[in-house]
Amino acid sequence: MQEKKYQVVFSGKISEGKSVEEVKSSLLDKFKVPKDTVEKIFELDRAIVKKDVSYEEAEKHRDLFAECGALCEIEEMSTPVEASQQLQQEEPAEQQSHKTEHPKDKPSYPAAIAPSESKSESASPKPADYDFAIMDVIKEAWEKTKGVKGALWGAGLMVLAVSIGLSIALGIVMRIIGVGPDNIAFSVATQMTVTIALYPFLAGVMMIGVNRAVDRPVCFNMVFGYFEYMVPILIAALLITLLTYLGFMLLVLPGIYLSIAYLLVIPLIIDKNMDAWPAMEKSRKAISRQWFKIFALYLVMGVIYLISMIPFGLGIIWTLPMIVVMNGIVYRIIFGVED
Numbered sequence: 001m002q003e004k005k006y007q008v009v010f011s012g013k014i015s016e017g018k019s020v021e022e023v024k025s026s027l028l029d030k031f032k033v034p035k036d037t038v039e040k041i042f043e044l045d046r047a048i049v050k051k052d053v054s055y056e057e058a059e060k061h062r063d064l065f066a067e068c069g070a071l072c073e074i075e076e077m078s079t080p081v082e083a084s085q086q087l088q089q090e091e092p093a094e095q096q097s098h099k100t101e102h103p104k105d106k107p108s109y110p111a112a113i114a115p116s117e118s119k120s121e122s123a124s125p126k127p128a129d130y131d132f133a134i135m136d137v138i139k140e141a142w143e144k145t146k147g148v149k150g151a152l153w154g155a156g157l158m159v160l161a162v163s164i165g166l167s168i169a170l171g172i173v174m175r176i177i178g179v180g181p182d183n184i185a186f187s188v189a190t191q192m193t194v195t196i197a198l199y200p201f202l203a204g205v206m207m208i209g210v211n212r213a214v215d216r217p218v219c220f221n222m223v224f225g226y227f228e229y230m231v232p233i234l235i236a237a238l239l240i241t242l243l244t245y246l247g248f249m250l251l252v253l254p255g256i257y258l259s260i261a262y263l264l265v266i267p268l269i270i271d272k273n274m275d276a277w278p279a280m281e282k283s284r285k286a287i288s289r290q291w292f293k294i295f296a297l298y299l300v301m302g303v304i305y306l307i308s309m310i311p312f313g314l315g316i317i318w319t320l321p322m323i324v325v326m327n328g329i330v331y332r333i334i335f336g337v338e339d
Helices: 020-031 035-043 055-067 134-145 149-177 184-213 220-224 227-250 253-261 265-271 276-288 291-308 316-335
Strands: 006-014 047-053 070-076
Touching: 006 055, 020 035, 020 055, 020 070, 035 047, 047 055, 055 070, 134 291, 134 316, 149 184, 149 220, 149 316, 184 220, 184 227, 184 265, 184 316, 227 253, 227 265, 227 276, 253 276, 253 291, 265 276, 265 316, 276 291, 276 316, 291 316
Parallel strands: none
Antiparallel strands: 006 047, 006 070
């Protein structure tokens, strides 16, 4: 006999003595999801927070929500759910910390509340309206830097080694073909080539930040973990580099705009499995909604970074990883992170 499957449904009921805002805050703390995700389950009449699980698994998730003051019900999967929407949720990070996971394993974290969808639909994510407080993001990035510095510095040193190797190789090529270092055009082309070639490695660094933003385990060798996306990453790197260079050469301001607008292209390619140009447009359009605020966020972080360099540069041990984690948090706020 086929085992019965169940789903956990939240219909807006909360524990007596708790306010809605208190429950929302507890859910945010426990499940580490974007604020928009929690807001949506309170807007829906019926939100499926877990489905297609055994009764014991359903009880576990019901109890996790109850700890936050959100009262859920368990239903058999045969129950009609035409008007419902789904929030896929795994155990909170603090309950997963004791488990040993292979670096390639991908624990599930919710991206946003959405009906069950096919891969083709999820490949072109539509970000909800979003907002954030600059200092809240800075504070969270600082807190999440703890425990990730070693992984990020290890990854950074690998990227530096690759960069030096590429520069030496291109320098040798220049000498062989008889081009001197004073050739400006060739020097610019060399710099662009190194930058583009480093993108697959930088993608690994960026994804360490994204994974840290949702409390997934990270390790330094993730810098080599995303070469399967090399083709769209290299295409995006080429286009971003050319368009940004062109923007700076023409009027400067377009270059500044694009350098911020394309900040989240690489995570989109990897996390949402998108091609280069759709990811570039998705990043640009989403960031443009709050461009000045995101620019201000990175400006504040830049000031913090410069200040951290004053005591013999020792402060960058913390601030460089903090920048990477902050970028991951911004990505999570705007797009959410896929399972």
